[in-house]
Amino acid sequence: PVISAMEVIESQEVDYSQIGGLDDQIREVSESVELPLTRPESFVRIGISPPKGVMLYGPPGTGKTLLAKAVAHRTNATFIRVVGSELVQKYIGDGAKLVRDIFEMARKKAPSIIFIDELDAIAATRLNDTNGADREVQRTLMQLLAEMDGFDNRGDIRIIAATNRPDVLDPAIIRPGRFDRVIEIPLPDQTGRESIFYIHTDRLSIDGDVDLAKLAKLTEGASGADIGAIVMEAGMFAVRQNNDSISMSNLVEAVDKVISAPDIINDPSL
Ligand code: ATP
Numbered sequence: 001p002v003i004s005a006m007e008v009i010e011s012q013e014v015d016y017s018q019i020g021g022l023d024d025q026i027r028e029v030s031e032s033v034e035l036p037l038t039r040p041e042s043f044v045r046i047g048i049s050p051p052k053g054v055m056l057y058g059p060p061g062t063g064k065t066l067l068a069k070a071v072a073h074r075t076n077a078t079f080i081r082v083v084g085s086e087l088v089q090k091y092i093g094d095g096a097k098l099v100r101d102i103f104e105m106a107r108k109k110a111p112s113i114i115f116i117d118e119l120d121a122i123a124a125t126r127l128n129d130t131n132g133a134d135r136e137v138q139r140t141l142m143q144l145l146a147e148m149d150g151f152d153n154r155g156d157i158r159i160i161a162a163t164n165r166p167d168v169l170d171p172a173i174i175r176p177g178r179f180d181r182v183i184e185i186p187l188p189d190q191t192g193r194e195s196i197f198y199i200h201t202d203r204l205s206i207d208g209d210v211d212l213a214k215l216a217k218l219t220e221g222a223s224g225a226d227i228g229a230i231v232m233e234a235g236m237f238a239v240r241q242n243n244d245s246i247s248m249s250n251l252v253e254a255v256d257k258v259i260s261a262p263d264i265i266n267d268p269s270l
Contacts, residue, residue, distance in 0.1 A: 007081040008105065014069040020199050020224065021192020022063055025183055029054060029067055030074070032181045033158045037075045037111050040156075051181040052148055053159040055119070055174065057166040058185035061225025064162040067185070068115040071160070078109040084121030088137055095122070095140030103147040103157075111156035116144075119161040124168040141170065148178050187223055190216045196224050200231040205245040214248075218255050230254045 016026050036043060036050035043050050056064040065081075072079035082102060087095050106112035116122075122141050151157055161179055163169065173179055188196055194216035201210070219227065231246075233254035238246045 016070050019066050020196030021188035028183050033071045053179040054181040055179040056162045056185050061223035062185045063224050064185050068160045072113045077111040077113045081115045084118035088121050096143035099143040106157045114159045116161040119163045120165040123170050123173045125170045196227045207245050207247045210248045230258045
């Protein structure tokens with residue numbers, strides 16, 4: 001059962017072109033993850049060591065997972081995804097072993113990208129590490145750091161971690177040779193939102209008068225995931241009305257519905 005905590009995907013379908021508004025971040029991730037895998041000799045020639053690990057931080061639903069998958073796709077690397085909170089909740093007593101298994105698998109299936117989502121669940125600073133559960137999490141983190149320190153950074157394993165809570169991370173995690181590249185993945189600005197609307201509607205049947213720039217204006221503060229939900233909702237309205245395509249009014253109505261909906265998952269007051 002231990003192996004089921006990680007998801008191993010040998011080929012990814014996500015491409016950089018499906019990620020909106022993150023051009024600088026795409027370039028940075030591609031330089032620090034893709035180049036070491038595709039042109040390791042450049043690093044040898046110049047004499048610098050590529051980063052072993054890259055940390056992506058920012059609000060939920062902004063494209064961190066998408067970006068990690070797209071890099072794996074570009075490099076033809078095996079993509080191994082682990083979720084920090086699952087590691088902690090489901091594998092009590094086994095977290096450290098699971099981390100060992102993950103790196104073992106990554107070596108076997110190299111080139112590999114290990115993607116650790118919700119890194120904060122295993123790498124938060126603990127103020128009172130007195131109880132057993134905390135100590136267990138601590139052991140899992142120690143094993144992760146040991147594995148990272150142990151592998152050769154000229155090799156073909158890269159680690160990408162994602163978090164919404166960079167403020168709570170143990171500083172040991174971002175020491176040189178560990179997650180030494182830290183990249184912010186922010187909420188999209190207006191241009192970013194427009195291109196995300198474009199990406200999400202590109203293959204759909206859409207009325208000619210749909211104004212993506214206007215939709216981007218109406219959705220200040222929305223994440224890429226919110227925009228995906230808006231387009232899906234607009235599609236549902238069109239289906240319900242038995243129309244042939246999605247209209248601007250379907251989209252505007254969907255903006256209202258998605259943006260004003262209470263976020264029962266992330267709002268602590270609900
Ligand atoms: P979390 O922190 O909640 O894990 P995340 O940042 O990893 O979130 P993703 O899982 O990458 O977010 O995004 C969820 C979905 O939202 C994507 O599958 C995609 O449909 C949409 N999305 C998010 N960001 C973007 C973006 N920049 N461009 C296009 N689509 C996006």
